[in-house]
Amino acid sequence: MPFQDILSQLFNSILLTEKQLDIILTYMHNCGMLLWYKNDKDLRPYIFYHIPTVTSLLQVLFTHDDTVWQHRLSAFSGSTSAVQQLLTLDEYRSLSEKFASTGIMHHKLFEHLLRTETDFVESPAIKIAAELLQSFRIIYCSTLQNGENAFIVPYFCKKYLSDSLPSTGDFVTFHAQLRFDGLPLPQYAYHQLAVDMLNSFSQESKSITARNNGARVVNKNVTYQLVHDYKSGIVNIRVSFDPSQVCKAWEVLVDITNSSIKYVETRWCACKIGCKFFCPHCGLQEDTHPSRLMNPSWVQYHDKRLMSSLLPSEAKHFTCKKDPSVPECLLNPISSLSEEQKEDLSKFLSKYEKAIPEEKAQVESDAESDLSDHEDFYLPGEEQQIKMEVSATRKAEIKRLFYSNQVTMYKFLAYVQFGQH
Ligand SMILES: [Zn+2]
Incomplete structure (x- = not known):
C-alpha cells in the first residue's frame, strides 16, 4: 500500500502528522509486523503489510531444485490458454533453460512466474516487484540487444569471469x-x-x-x-x-x-x-x-x-x-x-x-615464492602489525643447496674425528 494513501486515510479519521506515522511504521517494521524500507529512496513510498507477499517473490527466484522447474513446466503445458497468452510452451522452455544456465531472465518469463506464483499480478505491481529485487541487490535490470528487457541474477550463471581484465593497447x-x-x-x-x-x-x-x-x-x-x-x-x-x-x-x-x-x-x-x-x-x-x-x-x-x-x-x-x-x-x-x-x-x-x-627476459619467475601473499592483510585498528607467514621452500634448487651443505659438513666432521684418532 502506498505511504501517501495511508497518510491521507489516517488524516480523515485521526490527526496524525507524517512524523508520527513515521515513528509508528518504523516500530511496526522493527517488530516484524510489516515491511517498510524508509531509508531506501525507491522503496520508501511502499508499505508491505502482508509479509508473505515479499517472501513469495524471493521464493520464485531462489528455487535451487531442478524439480521445481520440471514441475513448473508440466504445470505450464497443462494450463489454460489464458496463462499461455504471454508465452508459448517452446518459448517458456527455452527462456527457463536460458535462465538456469546464464542467470538471464527474460521479462516475459519474469512476468509469467510472478503472475502464477505471487501476489504481484498487475503491471504496476510487477514493476514494484522488480524495484524490490533491485533494491535487495538480487537482480540487475538490463536491456538486451534486441531492445527487450531482461533481469540478470548472476547467482544462477554457470560461467565464471577471469580475474584479470583483457589487456587492450596501452591500458x-x-x-x-x-x-x-x-x-x-x-x-x-x-x-x-x-x-x-x-x-x-x-x-x-x-x-x-x-x-x-x-x-x-x-x-x-x-x-x-x-x-x-x-x-x-x-x-x-x-x-x-x-x-x-x-x-x-x-x-x-x-x-x-x-x-x-x-x-x-x-x-x-x-x-x-x-x-x-x-x-x-x-x-x-x-x-x-x-x-x-x-x-x-x-x-x-x-x-x-x-x-x-x-x-x-x-x-x-x-x-x-x-x-x-x-x-x-x-x-x-x-x-x-x-x-x-x-x-x-x-x-x-x-x-x-x-x-x-x-x-x-631478466626477471626470474618467482611464482613459487614461499611468502604467503594473503597473510599480510591487516585491519585499520592494527595497522602497525604486518603479519607474514614463512613456510618450507618448494624450490628444488634451494633445497639442493641446503642438502649439499649438510653433506659437506658431515664429511668435514668425519674427517676431524678421523684425524683425532
Ligand atoms: Zn610499482
Whole structure:
C-alpha cells in the first residue's frame, strides 16, 4: 500500500502528522509486523503489510531444485490458454533453460512466474516487484540487444569471469583488493556486491557481463570489474583505462571500492574489512610481488566516515618501493592533471613500454615464492602489525643447496674425528 494513501486515510479519521506515522511504521517494521524500507529512496513510498507477499517473490527466484522447474513446466503445458497468452510452451522452455544456465531472465518469463506464483499480478505491481529485487541487490535490470528487457541474477550463471581484465593497447590497470575477515560473510553477500556495482555504476555502458563470480562493465576508455571468491573472502576490483582517462579511472575505483565497503559495513557489523591497493606500475611489469599499500587514505571505513577528514600530511601517501619514479597520478587519487603531469605520465609509460622486452627476459619467475601473499592483510585498528607467514621452500634448487651443505659438513666432521684418532 502506498505511504501517501495511508497518510491521507489516517488524516480523515485521526490527526496524525507524517512524523508520527513515521515513528509508528518504523516500530511496526522493527517488530516484524510489516515491511517498510524508509531509508531506501525507491522503496520508501511502499508499505508491505502482508509479509508473505515479499517472501513469495524471493521464493520464485531462489528455487535451487531442478524439480521445481520440471514441475513448473508440466504445470505450464497443462494450463489454460489464458496463462499461455504471454508465452508459448517452446518459448517458456527455452527462456527457463536460458535462465538456469546464464542467470538471464527474460521479462516475459519474469512476468509469467510472478503472475502464477505471487501476489504481484498487475503491471504496476510487477514493476514494484522488480524495484524490490533491485533494491535487495538480487537482480540487475538490463536491456538486451534486441531492445527487450531482461533481469540478470548472476547467482544462477554457470560461467565464471577471469580475474584479470583483457589487456587492450596501452591500458593501465588499477587493482584494489578487499578482504572480509571476522564473522564470514554469507555467499550471497558477494553476489550482492556484484549486482550493486552493476546497479550503481553501469549506466553509460552498452557491454555488461555478469557471471557467477562477478561482473564486468566495458566502456570505450575505462573498463572495470568486480570478481569475488567467497571461500577466501576476497573481492578484486580492477579498473583498466586509457592513460588519458586516469582521473576518471580513479573516480570509478574509489566509488566502487567505497560503495562495496559501505554496503558490507552497514549490514554485516561483525565483518572486518581490509583493503589493499597494488602499484599499477608493478602490474604492468607483471611483478608477482607488487608494491602495495594497506588501507589507503581514500578508502572510507565507517569510523573514518564519522571523523573529520584527515589532514593531507596525515593521509597515507603511496610510493612504489620498486621504482620511485612512478608518477604520482598512478599511485594516489587525483581529480585533474596539469599539462606537466600529463607529460610526465606519458613519458613514464612510453619509457616503460620500451623497457618491457629486455626486462622480461631478466626477471626470474618467482611464482613459487614461499611468502604467503594473503597473510599480510591487516585491519585499520592494527595497522602497525604486518603479519607474514614463512613456510618450507618448494624450490628444488634451494633445497639442493641446503642438502649439499649438510653433506659437506658431515664429511668435514668425519674427517676431524678421523684425524683425532
Ligand atoms: Zn610499482
